Amino acid sequence: MNKHISLPTGTASSSPIYDALRKDLVDGRFAAGEKLAINALKEHYQVGLSPLREALNKLAAYGLLIQENQRGFRVPQLSREELDDIARLRKELEGMALEQAIAYGDAVWEADLLAAEHRLKRADMSLDKIDEWEHLHTQFHRTLVAPCGSVWLLRFIEQLHDQFDRYRRLGPTIPAVRQALDEQHHQLVELALSRDAGAARALMEAHIHQSYEVALARYQAHA
Structure with a gap:
């Protein structure tokens, strides 16, 4: 019996900003331990605050970001x-x-x-x-x-x-x-x-x- 199934891409549904951020995080565009500036991200990716925060939250749940209480998001360290x-x-x-x-x-x-x-x-x-x-x-x-x-x-x-x-x-x-x-x-x-x-x-x-x-x-x- 064939059990071919499609491989997930990190979340049940993705968006252009999620995909772009995910690629940049994996590629090392942001340094390990770097705190992400929301306004700078909005300008760079030309995206509104709501879809940006949704993408950041998903990436934190996925493990490519760390969500800090009331202090935004940070790139995980390497070890x-x-x-x-x-x-x-x-x-x-x-x-x-x-x-x-x-x-x-x-x-x-x-x-x-x-x-x-x-x-x-x-x-x-x-x-x-x-x-x-x-x-x-x-x-x-x-x-x-x-x-x-x-x-x-x-x-x-x-x-x-x-x-x-x-x-x-x-x-x-x-x-x-x-x-x-x-x-x-x-x-x-x-x-x-x-x-x-x-x-x-x-x-x-x-x-x-x-x-x-x-x-x-x-x-x-x-x-």
Whole structure:
């Protein structure tokens, strides 16, 4: 039985200001620990106070902001302990989701997965096109685990990805590292299509660990 479901994007419904703020928080536009000035946000995003506050409240509930009583919103700090915890949970939850996706995925999923990998592989790897690669990278990982059958599992994975990327995107993407990750993406597809769940899970954990090492080096360089 196919259990393909759409992956949540952090909240039940999103808005342009929510999406823009979420991307900027993950990309590191705001410094860790920085207090957000409401008036500056209104001007930068050209948005009214009501939709802005709604987006900020949702992002606080999602974990990308800290809401301080009567004092507005602040960007969470970064720490080695948090990064270690995020990476560990990613390995556990994404490994579980991949095993379930391989068990439930049908021919439509297989075609979607091949297409997602193809788009990612063909993406421009120049630094000025990094946003495109990041988008396609996210879409690939979503497609890989989409048939797992659990909305909550996908929701937790999405949230962990955003928190992990706050560390990974502290520095520019290195083409050689991206090429190595893309090769692992191809291997993950091959293992998924051959329904080798055990080997696919082991590779997924190795894939996450390689990304973790990149994220850790970038965190240490900024600490």
